[in-house]
Amino acid sequence: MTKLKVQTIIKSSNGKVQSSNIGRKFKSMEKVYDLEERTAKFGEDIIEFAQSLARNEINRPLISQVVRSATSIGANYMEADGAESKKDFIYKIALCKKEAKETKHWLRMIAKANFHKVNDCHNLSKEAHELVLIFSSIIISNNKKNADNSRTK
Numbered sequence: 001m002t003k004l005k006v007q008t009i010i011k012s013s014n015g016k017v018q019s020s021n022i023g024r025k026f027k028s029m030e031k032v033y034d035l036e037e038r039t040a041k042f043g044e045d046i047i048e049f050a051q052s053l054a055r056n057e058i059n060r061p062l063i064s065q066v067v068r069s070a071t072s073i074g075a076n077y078m079e080a081d082g083a084e085s086k087k088d089f090i091y092k093i094a095l096c097k098k099e100a101k102e103t104k105h106w107l108r109m110i111a112k113a114n115f116h117k118v119n120d121c122h123n124l125s126k127e128a129h130e131l132v133l134i135f136s137s138i139i140i141s142n143n144k145k146n147a148d149n150s151r152t153k
Contacts, residue, residue: 035134036081038131039131042070042124042127043071045124046067047067047071049120050066050067052117053110058113059113062106062113063110066103066110070099072095073099076095080093080095080096086142089142093138093142094139096131096135097132097136100129101128103128107124
């Protein structure tokens with residue numbers, strides 16, 4: 001399969017629409033994502049997953065960490081959506097990306113400690129990775145716009 005560009009349209013809760021291109025190994029398609037809903041759903045999925053894990057000495061801190069990092073993705077996205085400036089927006093989106101990457105780490109540790117939950121961890125990690133790609137694309141797109149604007153001045 002060849003690597004094609006996917007046009008991703010991201011709609012924020014206030015109606016702003018941002019477009020970005022993310023390289024993927026899929027046929028070219030257009031998808032509309034409501035990132036507010038997607039990040040909230042991801043946090044909810046992590047909470048459900050965490051509730052399915054045994055409470056023991058190893059899992060307790062791992063569960064706490066993964067729930068904290070995964071649910072803060074949506075919280076930071078909500079803050080980014082209401083940002084007062086472009087600089088603040090980019091900062092909050094970068095926090096979303098950071099928390100998504102951290103969530104991937106905690107899911108890896110949970111998979112190691114709970115071999116019977118490897119598939120669940122893998123599926124959740126895939127979604128976290130997609131969020132990382134989306135937030136990276138937003139950052140790159142905004143940095144490019146800023147660079148283009150500074151050249152035209």
